[in-house]
Amino acid sequence: MxxxxxxxxxxxxxxxxxxxxxxxxxxxxxxxxxxxxxxxxxxxxxxxxxxxxxxxxxxxxxxxxxxxxxxxxxxxxxxxxxxxxxxxxxxxxxxxxxxxxxxxxxxxxxxxxxxxxxxxxxxxxxxxxxxxxxxxxxxxxxxxxxxxxxxxxxxxxxxxxxxxxxxxxxxxxxxxxxxxxxxxxxxxxxxxxxxxxxxxxxxxxxxxxxxxxxxxxxxxxxxRPGVIRQQLVLSRDLLVRGVAFQASFLSATAVAARFGAAAVGAHQIAVQLWFFTALVLDALAIAAQALIGAALGAGDDAGARALARRVALLGAGCGVAFAVLIAVGAGVVPGLFSSDEQVRDQAMVAWPWLVALQPVGGVVFALDGVLIGAGDVRYLRNLTIVAAFGGFLPAIWLSYAFDLGLGGIWAGLFLFVLLRLVALLLRLRSGGWAVVGAVR
Incomplete structure (x- = not known):
């Protein structure tokens, strides 16, 4: 061969x-x-x-x-x-x-x-x-x-x-x-x-x-039904992970709506900007998937580990760049989406959290790509469920119960991403994901 x-x-x-x-x-x-x-x-x-x-x-x-x-x-x-x-x-x-x-x-x-x-x-x-x-x-x-x-x-x-x-x-x-x-x-x-x-x-x-x-x-x-079944198992874990994401963000929107039209409008602006930066960082994660999988398939666990570290640093660098751009645009960007003064004021409540999320999210998206490429999707599935149902969702509904407003919702999102960052870094350090071979 x-x-x-x-x-x-x-x-x-x-x-x-x-x-x-x-x-x-x-x-x-x-x-x-x-x-x-x-x-x-x-x-x-x-x-x-x-x-x-x-x-x-x-x-x-x-x-x-x-x-x-x-x-x-x-x-x-x-x-x-x-x-x-x-x-x-x-x-x-x-x-x-x-x-x-x-x-x-x-x-x-x-x-x-x-x-x-x-x-x-x-x-x-x-x-x-x-x-x-x-x-x-x-x-x-x-x-x-x-x-x-x-x-x-x-x-x-x-x-x-x-x-x-x-x-x-x-x-x-x-x-x-x-x-x-x-x-x-x-x-x-x-x-x-x-x-x-x-x-x-x-x-x-x-x-x-x-x-x-x-x-x-x-x-x-x-x-070949056997291979299709294996692919279904992999897709199932990613699907369950995605459901946890959907439940979290739908709940965030539902609670923001309970704080009034201005709050949910501002939340929509901030979320769409978050999704846009995630789109760019997903491209980095896709490259990581392909390269990590190839390195492990070639039996090169050392190369895969080196690549994982480099991708994490690149993700952090992209996140810092986005954070700077979003921080500088705080006085301009919300006005591009809405002329309503109350919406813009509410956007400023979420804005510091949106800025802080960028470097953290940059590393998280990159390492998601690393573990998907390595086939370590069960860990990602379990991590996302724990972070969503143990962090993000409780924070969202506590924000509603104690009337913490949009700031409470976005603090919950930050907690969600931070929990994932800590767990991903621990997984990266453990090396348990770097299993070599043609198929995991």
């Missing part, structure tokens, strides 16, 4: 990390940017279509989140195979992940044909908004197989350390859809349905491109 040409110094090179992280960042940003375009186009149809898109889009965001879980799970497995010198086996992981993605995508598409109406009514209540949202969701859900196939494709290509092909496979269809959306909505006259069709076109083309990339590798394409 030919060994991978990775060495500890090459693996830990900042230039190599950037080569993987920057294209991944564009891929991560493509979908949110398209959603902004879609929202702007539909927004000119009126208040009702925009509200319908907001409700139905929330459901599609959850479907996209399933894809992210799948992509993260497959990256580490494929990277280990690649690091061991067996590229064909790494691609074979992508084949099985694609079968899994196709199966789940078809089930989602069929389920939405039957369940879209009751689901959006549960979110928005019965009425015109729910009716329009249901129509949009039934059409948009037809793109679920392509959406999840693209996620699986991103996963295995990252695993073989190729983040440039996913860049074109995602960016091209999204640009096409951004051009197609206004045409279908206005000149063609399909209205809100035109937006859904544009989504389906982009996701189906993107999924098809990733499938074509698999076929071009000339590996066996038959499904």
């Amino acid at each position: 030919i060994r991978s040409p990775l060495t500890p110094s090459a693996v830990a090179s900042p230039r190599r990390i950037a080569t993987l992280a920057l294209p991944a960042l564009v891929v991560l940003a493509a979908e949110p940017l398209y959603v902004l375009v879609d929202t702007a186009v539909v927004g000119h149809l009126g208040r009702l279509p925009l509200a319908a898109l907001a409700v139905a889009g929330t459901v599609m965001t959850l479907i996209a989140w399933l894809g992210t879980v799948l992509a993260y799970g497959i990256t580490g497995r494929a990277a280990r195979r690649f690091g061991s010198g067996d590229r064909a086996a790494a691609v074979a992981e992508g084949v099985q992940a694609s079968w899994l993605a196709l199966g789940v995508g078809v089930l989602v598409a069929l389920a939405m044909q039957l369940g879209a109406g009751p689901l959006v009514e549960a979110l928005a209540g019965p009425g015109e908004v729910a009716d329009a949202a249901g129509r949009w969701l039934r059409v948009a859900a037809l793109g679920a197989p392509g959406l999840l196939l693209a996620a699986a494709g991103n996963g295995w290509l990252r695993g073989v350390q190729n983040t440039r092909r996913p860049l074109w496979f995602v960016l091209g269809p999204n640009l096409l859809s951004a051009l197609l959306c206004p045409l279908l909505v206005y000149p063609v006259g399909w209205g809100l349905t035109g937006s859904a069709v544009a989504n389906v076109v982009a996701q189906t083309i993107s999924g098809g491109l990733f499938v074509a990339a698999l076929v071009s590798e000339r590996v066996a394409l038959r499904p």
Whole structure:
């Protein structure tokens, strides 16, 4: 078997990390940017279509989140195979992940044909908004197989350390859809349905491109249930971890709403800025997943440890840079989102916490990528559950009980991230995550 040409110094090179992280960042940003375009186009149809898109889009965001879980799970497995010198086996992981993605995508598409109406009514209540949202969701859900196939494709290509092909496979269809959306909505006259069709076109083309990339590798394409079961276990742990995140942030929004419109508006501004910085740091985590998996697959635990330390330092550096920018923009940025003086005043309550979170979060996101790449997802799952249900959620509801306002909520978020930082650093120091071999 030919060994991978990775060495500890090459693996830990900042230039190599950037080569993987920057294209991944564009891929991560493509979908949110398209959603902004879609929202702007539909927004000119009126208040009702925009509200319908907001409700139905929330459901599609959850479907996209399933894809992210799948992509993260497959990256580490494929990277280990690649690091061991067996590229064909790494691609074979992508084949099985694609079968899994196709199966789940078809089930989602069929389920939405039957369940879209009751689901959006549960979110928005019965009425015109729910009716329009249901129509949009039934059409948009037809793109679920392509959406999840693209996620699986991103996963295995990252695993073989190729983040440039996913860049074109995602960016091209999204640009096409951004051009197609206004045409279908206005000149063609399909209205809100035109937006859904544009989504389906982009996701189906993107999924098809990733499938074509698999076929071009000339590996066996038959499904292997045993491997798919292993991937499901990995995805299950990441999914449970994600549910803990969702429960925490939904609770934070619910409590902020109980403090009044100004508080929840300010909370939304701060949270979206937090999510934006997380998006950038996720690109670094993706590079860490690919490189850590490859190093451990090659039997290079020393190189993996060196890379983990370097990635943590890079994450801290990016976090400090964000902290400085957010601190400097304190008097300007909230005003870009709202002209309401009370909203801006409430934003200043959360702002010091948002600044403080950046360096801590930078290290946490980076080390999340390290442990996902190492396949140590059970530890991440348990850690997130403990930090969420033992730190963040109690702090949120204590803030409500004692009327601590937005500051209490954001102190809870800081506690959540700080608990994860301490536990991740302890795990990093223990070395229990650095298990070598082609598959963990």
